Amino acid sequence: MERGRAKVTTGAFYNSEQRFPPPNCHPGTRAQVLGILRSWITDVADLTSIYWLYGAAGVGKSAVAQTISEDFVASHLAATFFFARADPSRNNLSSFFITISYQLATSPTLGPLLKYPIDLAVCENPSIIHATLEEQFRDLIVLPCNWLAACGLTERWKSLPRLIVIDGLDECIDIASQERLISIIRQAKTVTAPLPFKFLICSRPEPRIRNAFRHQNFHSILNRTEIGESFESGKDIAKFLQHGFDRIRQEHGQSMAHVAEDWPGTGIIQRLVQRACGQFIYATTVLKFFLYAHSGSFFLTSWRTF
Template identity: 35%
Template sequence: MSMFPNAQNFRVDNMHLHPFQHVYNAQDSQIDGWKMLLDNVASNALHDSSARFDAPKCDEDTRVEVTKELMDWIQDHEAPQRLLCMTGAAGAGKSALQQTIAEECSDSNTLGSAFFFSAGDPTRNNLTYIVPTIACQLGLHHSALRNTIAKAIEKNPLIFKKKMRVQMETLVVGPFKHVCASGELDRSTFLHAILIDGLDECSGEENQAELLSTIKHCLLGDPDLPFRVAIASRPEWAIRSALCSEPEGYLYQLAYHIPLSDKYDATADIRRYLWRKIQDIGRRSHDRRAHSSLWPTEEDIEKLVAAASGQFVYAATVVKYVSERRGSPVDRLKAIIDWTPEGGQQTRPLELLDILYRNILSNAKELYEGVDTNRGRDFLLLVRAHQDDLHEHELADIVKSYFDKWKERYKGDGFPKWVWD
């Protein structure tokens, strides 16, 4: 028999008993806002993430002028434009510049957050994680801000399902203003640089436009916010239409625009990069021919510089291929020179980069089929099916998607490191 036959609702310590309900502990019902935030962060998108090991960055003595311009803008708190948009074609070196700037800002204690989009990574090819990732990085710099962000999530645990503008106001703007108003944070000394790379790799032009609109309305609209946002992207529709002068885009007056390919000629930097890297490869090679002061020749370097047409991606691909340790750098460089047509830039943008990719893959085909127990698989078939109307970045995406499928099968056996890079 029950000791309390008429009891309906009472409390013992932290235990609540209600009619027709299970018994539960009050402490178990607490929401941990910071833990929820961590569950919605794209750690792969951080500038120092292990997933981005050996991320591209500017080589010594290269891109000095544009790097200085970027850092000067970040450090100038009085500059009226608090948004910087750096645009350039595929392979122009945007990501390398953003990585370099992120590291310099981190060293100088000005990096608030960084997010590197990537089309091939489901955690960083959409808008799902970008605001939580930015909020998390900002919160890690200041305990009071971190606690305020956590409380905002505990108050509204469905925030991660809300529109981006609501997320930005709830997780970034609101908590920052609250902590500043309480006197716990000095906005003038807070780490203020927010870097976003590869906006064009965020899937969907509408999503790209939504991010730009959110930044405009949430981070640029309030003069009391200290944030300076630097975005790098190919000049595709979302950012091109926002920055255009006629008709005037909604970011035209607000953004400091650096058209990378137009403003900075990278030819001299590419020349220095190729000389330094290839000579260094030669010094470390077991091929005695590579130790000669006559290798590489000036003619070889100039032919590669002309083929690069101002795009660092071409030079970086050459260096990766020549540095592959299973072959002679002398032979590999000669192969690239032989593959390179005379006459420099072709009629289609970056056509010589496509030619380089195709020849590297064709040359690698024999190696891959040599370790394949099921002969007859032509892994260039997919590329050939598209090459008539293929853009350079589409070719790279197709190649990557193919090798992703084959990586697990071969476990890296017999595959040069540059393939996975």
């Protein structure tokens, strides 16, 4: 895999320095959707193997993907890819399967089993890192997994990390590639010997992504959940805002000594929750506006005119 290392997009890893600090679910928030996903991930029956979590921009999909990745890194997580529209290395699929296979080959748990067949695939065909996505997927992921089956190790998959988290698929700038990736995964999960991995895919419900998931072969293998104003998002945002304002008071205690302890007050919090319309990004922006202020007088003046 060393030959293909130059094409690995490390910035797409869940723990990449490039993404620091990553979005994350505030403690006690998104409990319902996180609970649903955790149950799906740990379900040994494997009734469905693909989960599409979708919602509008700013509702917290990436935070959920990050939290799930961190929660299961020591048990179920096999690989991650976090897309980003503004990052040329993460807004396309050119390195997607190379990056996924690299994580499989270097995993403390999967590496001892998959590194050899993945390395062999690259050694026998060095040009694979420039081949089509379908060929990369076949040679770097499917065939190495089939090699394990041929060695009689199929049963071991039940105790191995099998979760692949894909976040921000809609931020892949080539719309056709979005459908193409979904199609590749669908085909791999509906063959006679389906790929053993589970896929958590997070994205906006863009028309072509939504249409791709409507394929009839997805009916028995796909779960989907919309994240937005459902799942008690209002309560979660209120909790997030209150914690943020409490933090501001602590960090600027001297300049805000004359401010009421319940600042900014329940009424203001609820007004902000209504304006957020289920979008955590709105609440985050509000807190940043106050967090980086330099004086208590700025806080009060800004708040009255906000």
